[in-house]
Amino acid sequence: MAKTPPLPQDISPSRYIERVSLVTGEVMEEAIHPKQLLVHHHRDYHVVDIQARTFMSRLVDATGDEELARQKMRKIRERGFRAAEVIAKAAGLKDPEKVSRALFGLKEREYYFRYKKPPIARQEIEDRYRQLRAEAEEKFAATRDADGKPRLRVLLTGGTGFVGKEIMWQAAHDDEIAEMVVLIRPKEIRDRKTGEVLEVHSPAQRGEALLRQLWLDTPEERAKFRFIAGDVEQPQLGVSDEDLAALQATMTHVIHCAASVAFDDPYEESFRANVTGNLNALRFSHGLQAAEGSPFVAHIGIETSYIHGRQVRKVAREDEIVFPRNFYNNYYELTKAMASLETERFMLEKGLRVVQLCPAIVIGESHSGNNRGDTKVVNAPVNVFGRAHEALSDPEGKWFERTRASMLARMACVFPGNPTAELNLIPVDWVVRGIMAALKRPQAVGERVHLATDNRVTSDQIRSTVFEELGVEVKLAEPTLHRNLTLPVLTKVLTGLKQPKIAGALEKLGTIFGGYSEWGQPVHEVGNDVRVLGLPEARPNTQHAFRMLCRHNRYVQDYGRIRDLDEISRRERVWHTFIEGLEASAGKPAGEVSADEFRTAVAERLDLDAFELKAAS
Numbered sequence: 001m002a003k004t005p006p007l008p009q010d011i012s013p014s015r016y017i018e019r020v021s022l023v024t025g026e027v028m029e030e031a032i033h034p035k036q037l038l039v040h041h042h043r044d045y046h047v048v049d050i051q052a053r054t055f056m057s058r059l060v061d062a063t064g065d066e067e068l069a070r071q072k073m074r075k076i077r078e079r080g081f082r083a084a085e086v087i088a089k090a091a092g093l094k095d096p097e098k099v100s101r102a103l104f105g106l107k108e109r110e111y112y113f114r115y116k117k118p119p120i121a122r123q124e125i126e127d128r129y130r131q132l133r134a135e136a137e138e139k140f141a142a143t144r145d146a147d148g149k150p151r152l153r154v155l156l157t158g159g160t161g162f163v164g165k166e167i168m169w170q171a172a173h174d175d176e177i178a179e180m181v182v183l184i185r186p187k188e189i190r191d192r193k194t195g196e197v198l199e200v201h202s203p204a205q206r207g208e209a210l211l212r213q214l215w216l217d218t219p220e221e222r223a224k225f226r227f228i229a230g231d232v233e234q235p236q237l238g239v240s241d242e243d244l245a246a247l248q249a250t251m252t253h254v255i256h257c258a259a260s261v262a263f264d265d266p267y268e269e270s271f272r273a274n275v276t277g278n279l280n281a282l283r284f285s286h287g288l289q290a291a292e293g294s295p296f297v298a299h300i301g302i303e304t305s306y307i308h309g310r311q312v313r314k315v316a317r318e319d320e321i322v323f324p325r326n327f328y329n330n331y332y333e334l335t336k337a338m339a340s341l342e343t344e345r346f347m348l349e350k351g352l353r354v355v356q357l358c359p360a361i362v363i364g365e366s367h368s369g370n371n372r373g374d375t376k377v378v379n380a381p382v383n384v385f386g387r388a389h390e391a392l393s394d395p396e397g398k399w400f401e402r403t404r405a406s407m408l409a410r411m412a413c414v415f416p417g418n419p420t421a422e423l424n425l426i427p428v429d430w431v432v433r434g435i436m437a438a439l440k441r442p443q444a445v446g447e448r449v450h451l452a453t454d455n456r457v458t459s460d461q462i463r464s465t466v467f468e469e470l471g472v473e474v475k476l477a478e479p480t481l482h483r484n485l486t487l488p489v490l491t492k493v494l495t496g497l498k499q500p501k502i503a504g505a506l507e508k509l510g511t512i513f514g515g516y517s518e519w520g521q522p523v524h525e526v527g528n529d530v531r532v533l534g535l536p537e538a539r540p541n542t543q544h545a546f547r548m549l550c551r552h553n554r555y556v557q558d559y560g561r562i563r564d565l566d567e568i569s570r571r572e573r574v575w576h577t578f579i580e581g582l583e584a585s586a587g588k589p590a591g592e593v594s595a596d597e598f599r600t601a602v603a604e605r606l607d608l609d610a611f612e613l614k615a616a617s
Contacts (some may be wrong), residue, residue, distance in 0.1 A: 011267075011268065011271045011272075011275070012031070012032070013032045013033075013034055013037060013334075013338075014031060014032050015338075016115060016116060016338050016341050017032055017037070017113050017114070017115055017116065017323060018032075018113070018114060018115075018116055019032060019111050019112075019113055020111060020112055020113070020114055021110060021111050022109070022110050022111055022112060023110055028111055032113070034267040034331060034334065035267075036113075037113065037327055037328055037334055038327055038328055038329070038330065038331070038334070039310055039326065039327045039328065039329055039515060040515075041327070042109075042327060059072060069519075112323075112325065113323045114322070114323045115321065115322065115323050115341060118344070118345070118348055120348060125348060128347070128348055128351075128446075129347070129445070129446030130446075132347065132351065132353045132445050132446055133442060133443055133445045133446060135353060136297055136298050136353045136442035136443075136445040137442040137443065139252075139295065139296065139297045139298075139353075139442070140252075140297050140440075140442040142295060143252055143295065143297065149175070149176060150176045150440060151176070151178040152176055152177050152178060152252045152253060152297075152439055152440075153177075153178055153179040153180075153181070153250050153251050153252050153253075153295075154171065154177060154179070154180050154181070154251070154252065154253045154254070154255060154439065155180075155181045155182075155183065155247060155251050155253070155254045155255070156168070156180055156181070156182045156183065156254075156255045156257060157183045157230075157232050157237070157254075157255070157256050157257055157258040157281060158232075158256070158257030158258030158259065158302075159182035159183070159184060159210065159257070160184060160206070160210065161257065161258065162362065162371060162372065162374040162376075162428065163257055163302065163359070163362060163428060163431060163432065164182075164257045164258075165210070165213075165214060165372045166365075166372075166428045166429060166431070166432040167255060167257060167432050167435060167436075168180065168182070168210065168214055168216075168225070169214050169216075169432075170429075170432050170433070170436055171224070171436070172214070172216050172221045172224060172225075173221075174436060176440065177224065177439070178224070179224060179225075179226065179250070180224055180225050180226075181225075181226045181227075181228060181247065181251070182203075182207060182210075182225060182226070182227050182228075183228060183229075183230035183231075183232070183237060183238075183239070183258075184203040184206050184207060184227050184228070184229070184230065185203070185229065185230070185231050185238075186200050186201060186202055186203060186206075186229060187200065187201040187206055188200050189201065202229075203227040203228055203229045204227055206227065207225065207226075207227030209565075209566075210227075211225060212566070212569070213372065213565050213566060213568075213569040214372075214569075215569065215573055228240075228243050229243075230243075232256075232258045232277040232280055232281060233272060233273070233276060233277055233280065234280065235280060235283075236280075236283075236284060236287075237280055237281065237284045239284070244287075247288060248287070248288055248291035248294055249291075249293065249294070249295075250295065251288055251294075251295070251296060252295050252296060252297045253296075253297055253298055253299070253300060253439050254281065254284065254285045254288065254296075254299045254300065255300045255302065255435060255439075256278065256281040256282075256285075256299065256300065256301050256302060257302045258277055258281075259273060259274050259277065259278075259302070259336070260273030260274055260332065261332065261376060261377065262332065263329075263330045263332045263377075264330070264508065265331060265332065266331065267331045267334075267335070270331040270332055270334070270335040271331075271335050271338070273335075274332070274335040274336050274338070274339050275335050275338050275339050275342065278301070278339035278342060278343065279339075279342055281299070281301075282299065282301075282342065282343060282346045282352060282354075285299035285352060285354075286346065286350055286352045289351075289352060289353065296353075297353065297442060298353040298354065298355055298438075298439075298442065298444075298445050299352060299353065299354045299355070300354075300355050300357060300435060300438050300439065301339075301340075301343050301354055301355070301356050301357065302357050302359070302435070303336055303339065303340050303343075303356055303357065303358045303359075304332075304333070304336045304358055304359060304360075305358040305359060305360045305424065305450045305451070305452045305522075305524045306329070306332075306333045306336070306360070306361075306522070307321055307333065307336050307337040307340050307358060308321065308322075308324060308337075308522050308524070309323075309324030309326065309327060309328040309329070309333055309334075309337070309522070310324050310326035310327055310328065310329065310515075310521075310522065311324050311326070311522040311523075315522075315523050315524070315525045316450075316522045316523065316524045316525060317525050318358075318447075318448050318449060318450050318525050318526075318527070318528050319448065321337060321340055321341070321448075324522075329515030329516065330515065340356060340358075340448075343356055347446060353445045354445065354446070355438045355441075355444045355445055355446075355447060355449070356447070356448040356449065357431075357434060357435060357438060357449050357451055358448060358449065358450050358451060358452075359426055359431045359434075359451040359452070360424035360425065360426045360450070360451065360452035360453065360524060361377060361378060361423060361424055361425050361426065361516075362377075362425075362426055362427075362428050362431055363377075363378050363379075363425050363426070363427055363428065363545060363546065363549050364379075364427065364428060364545070364548065364549050364552055365427055365428055365429045365548075366427035366429055366430060366540045366541075366544070366545050366548070366591075367429075367548065367579060367583070367589060367590060367591070368548060368552065368572075368575055368576050368579045368590070369545075369548035369549045369550075369551055369552030369553070369556075370552060370556070370572045370575065370576060371428070371549075371552065372565070372568065372569070372572065373557075373563070373565050373568040373569075375557070375560045375563075378423075378425065378546075378549065379549070379553055379557075379560070380505075380508070380509060380560075381415060381509050381513065382466065382470070382549065382550055382553045382559075383553055383557070383559040383560035384412055384505055384506075384509065385412070385413055385415075385466055385470060385472040385474055386470050386472065386553065386554055386559035387412075387559050387560075388410075388412040388413050388472065389413075389470055389471055389472040390559075412502060412505075412506065413472055413473065413474050413475060414474070414475050414477050414482070414486065414490070414506075415459070415462075415463065415474050415475070415476055415477065415509075415513070415517070416476075416477050416478075416479040416482040416483065416487075416509075416510055416513055416517055417459030417460075417462070417463070417476045417477070417479065417513070417517035417518075418459060418476070418478065418479060418517060418518055418519040419458060419459055419460035419463075419476055420458055420459070420460070420519050421458060421459045421479075421516070421517045421518055421519050421521055422456035422457065422458050422521050422523075423456060423457055423458075423459070423462070423516060423517070423521070424452050424453060424456050424521075424522075424524055424542075425453070425456075425457055425542050425545060425546055426451060426452055426453050426540065426542075426545075427540050427545045430451065430535075430539070430540050431451045433535065434449065434451045434529055434533055434535060437533040437534055437535060438533060441532065441533055441534065443532070444532045444533060447528055447532050448528070449528040449529055449532055449533060450524045450525060450526050450528065450529065451529060452524040452526055453526070453539045453540060453542050454526050454539055455539065455541060455542050455543075456523075456542060457542040457543050457546055459476055459517050460476070461543055461546075462546065463476055465543065465546055465547050465550060466550060468547075468595040469547060469550040469551060469554065469595050469598075470550055470554060479517055479518045480518075482510065483510060487506065487507065487510045490503070490506055491503040491506060491507055494506070526539070541591060543591075544589060544591025544592060545591065547591050548590060548591050551590075551598060552575065555575070555602060555606070555608065556568070556571045556572060556575050556611075570611075571611050574606075574611060574612060574613060577613060578601075578602075578605055578606055578613060581605065582598075582601050582605075
């Protein structure tokens with residue numbers, strides 16, 4: 001078999017990571033391939049390994065004790081290695097590890113990975129961060145007007161994305177933000193058949209559409225925004241020299257929100273979007289900071305709390321990033337961790353003032369579930385389940401067609417999840433509340449802040465909520481067996497039934513959630529959101545937020561069928577008004593209203609065909 005060619009040095013993991021011998025403690029100079037850093041490179045290669053992990057999963061289900069499962073697994077491994085030694089000795093074989101690998105799927109790693117440390121003592125790092133905070137506080141003080149009120153001017157990347165839109169919405173209603181300049185690429189509109197470019201929408205045109213979709217109607221709100229051409233994957237962010245000169249003279253902050261959230265992208269694409277894009281943004285902010293007379297205060301980097309990978313024994317701390325002994329779920333996590341290391345390097349080596357914000361899995365707005373048309377990540381399985389339920393419930397068509405649709409729907413309603421696995425879901429409005437606070441907290445420079453929750457939702461709670469809200473009976477499948485047995489069979493059968501889209505959707509869901517729905521997910525330390533950013537101690541109720549996500553996707557998005565952003569915007573405005581009215585009459589948040597009560601309110605107050613509020617009787 002041909003060897004995998006080495007990656008170019010500028011994108012190689014070896015820039016950030018080193019392999020260390022467990023025997024000698026010395027750094028091993030062998031090249032590191034990205035796949036070696038993922039969970040699935042180290043498992044699922046042997047039937048006994050799969051059965052052992054299935055046993056562990058079922059033990060956790062039965063006892064709720066993850067540490068007990070780990071202890072049992074350690075004992076099983078020890079017995080397996082001893083049995084291999086006995087068999088090797090009896091057969092006259094010199095290498096018992098080959099026996100243990102062949103018979104039991106057991107292998108001993110003689111190395112571990114770690115991130116390369118900066119050649120600076122910890123005290124010196126703290127001293128540098130303290131100096132950066134002092135500089136930021138001095139610069140921030142200069143932004144205050146005669147009344148002592150900050151007047152901030154902010155450059156935003158990623159404004160067309162899910163989080164970016166919420167940043168614009170909250171900025172529009174924040175009196176302390178005087179101006180927001182949004183970096184945006186021109187968009188080519190092509191003929192679907194020929195690929196011919198029919199027209200090009202300028203940044204100003206795209207910005208106008210964004211403001212309209214964000215319900216920013218008043219002249220005062222709209223005047224706060226300016227849209228300029230740029231591209232985060234280009235040097236100088238693709239900004240013209242003329243625009244750059246103006247930004248150097250006016251911008252107080254940069255919020256770098258642009259990134260790829262595709263969990264199944266190959267390494268090279270993830271690196272380009274998340275590391276190269278981040279480096280371009282850091283260099284751009286450093287240029288603003290270094291410009292003569294610049295009012296620049298700080299760069300706000302939006303990362304992810306999953307930069308910590310699979311931490312199954314230790315809490316993922318906010319003040320450090322270490323290579324996870326249980327590796328990363330995907331290249332998204334890995335490259336975002338690399339981007340965070342580059343951010344630290346820019347602070348230490350170049351003196352760039354940065355606040356690092358790390359959201360967990362971002363979902364729709366906490367009260368209404370509004371997500372401005374997002375259909376990715378958690379929205380994707382909810383939409384698949386909803387459509388499957390509709391197929392199961394459809395009384396029309398011939399018996400054969402209904403039977404076939406029912407079979408397909410039941411295949412689609414399988415979710416790879418251990419009942420105890422916890423997902424850290426966080427509403428987008430809470431995340432952006434943290435971002436807005438970071439703009440006004442110069443003392444946050446040099447800090448890493450998890451924008452996460454301390455009340456995570458389990459796979460079993462997700463399953464029960466989906467049943468209550470959508471009427472869908474989702475079957476939780478043990479993740480290891482699902483990944484190795486059930487999913488390949490399902491996709492083969494669906495492809496044979498000429499259902500490649502459903503097969504592809506299930507494969508994608510397995511890829512995205514196969515790692516996050518296993519037991520032993522990282523527990524993210526929280527506290528800097530309160531201590532550093534001044535956010536309330538009571539964080540959003542995750543189960544209520546997921547309930548509102550289900551309701552939004554069912555009624556507003558029609559399980560992802562409504563894709564036109566203008567129509568989504570119109571519907572979400574109606575939905576927002578409906579939710580406000582419901583909460584006023586119920587005297588509690590909509591997420592606390594039971595499924596039956598909520599359905600009754602929808603029937604009484606919403607015309608779902610026209611998607612308009614019914615006239616009061």
